[in-house]
Amino acid sequence: MHNASTDLPEFRFSPNAYALGLFESAEGLCQACNTPRTMRYTSSFYSREEVEYICPWCVADGTAARVFDGEFSDYAGIDGVPHDSRQPLTVDEAEAREVTTRTPSYPSWQQEEWRSHCGRPCAFLGDIGSSDLEKFLHEPDFRADVEGGLGWDPELLRTELSEGGDLAGYLFRCLSCGAHRLHVDAG
DSSP, X not given: OOOOSSOOOOOTTOTTTTTTTSEEEEEEEOTTTOOEEEEEEOSOOBOSSOOOOOOXXXXXXXXXXXXXXXXXXXXXXXXXXXXXXXSOOOSOHHHHHHHHHHSOOOOOSSOOOBOEETTEEOEEEEEEXXXXXXXXXXXXXXXXXXXXXXXXXXXXXXXXXXXXXXXXXXXXXXXTTXXXXXXXXXX
């Protein structure tokens, strides 16, 4: 049973979920726990069923993913999860499952990808544009992401990357060492 408290759950792999608008104030009945709520999840959820209202508590404890056999992010879209089952997993499996079943996803153009570092999924911090890239270019892995590691022209990223734009940047931070990583998507 969910806590009736008004304290909202926290998400270690999406610490800014509320500030980023991944939830909105809206009265309704959560379809996962059948409890009247005042906050609804607004981002990606992949399930066979069409689900309109999921409360933050059912995201955080995995109830929504379990009840609807769904995922908030694609497991195979997490760095370190091989696309070929013969390849080894290079990311913590339990934490990767937490990202897919108990962490709000973020909106992207094609499909969100989750960055990893130090053998574990990173925390999604929010959107990033070209004007903010300089802040992180001193970090080797972030610089590698910008300088072609993601398959994008580095000059294009330095001039055209925008928060929520047609060429969108997404900022992640390693929970072990604090290093930052970048994901880029285009519409």
